[in-house]
Amino acid sequence: MNEAYNYHGTAMLSLVTGKTLGVSKKVSPIVVRIPTVAVVDENGLTKNLGFTRETWITALSKVLDDLGVNSKQQASSVVLLAQHSPREKLFADGANPDGFIQRMRALLDEMNDRGAIVVTGAGESTM
Numbered sequence: 001m002n003e004a005y006n007y008h009g010t011a012m013l014s015l016v017t018g019k020t021l022g023v024s025k026k027v028s029p030i031v032v033r034i035p036t037v038a039v040v041d042e043n044g045l046t047k048n049l050g051f052t053r054e055t056w057i058t059a060l061s062k063v064l065d066d067l068g069v070n071s072k073q074q075a076s077s078v079v080l081l082a083q084h085s086p087r088e089k090l091f092a093d094g095a096n097p098d099g100f101i102q103r104m105r106a107l108l109d110e111m112n113d114r115g116a117i118v119v120t121g122a123g124e125s126t127m
Helices: 005-019 052-067 097-112
Strands: 037-040 046-050 078-081 117-120
Touching: 005 078, 052 097, 097 117
Parallel strands: 078 117
Antiparallel strands: 037 046
16 A cells, blocks of 8 residues: 555645645544554464455444534534545445445435535546
8 A cells, every 4th residue: 555545634634724724724623543454464464454344334433423413503514534445445346245335325424414514535546
């Protein structure tokens, strides 16, 4: 994995909250990192597998929990999904294992119902 991807979310957050160039300088960000999964191979070496579909769902669930039940009245939350997610990591051969797409959609819909604005990039074909 390209090391630059490890800092992508931080770079995007700085564009939003940066003191000099940030578009929303007075926000109080709550950073949620998607946990990575590591395994030990047959040679005893630790290999970082990165994130999984399950860790994605867990991270989004934690964001939803943080939004609370009644945030619709305030409508002051922006959820910035600034990450590098290789398509093949989430959707192998276009498959939808474990209903991942439906589970992710339900979480994002609930965030929207609670008044959050969900923002993400459209993707970059060079990565």
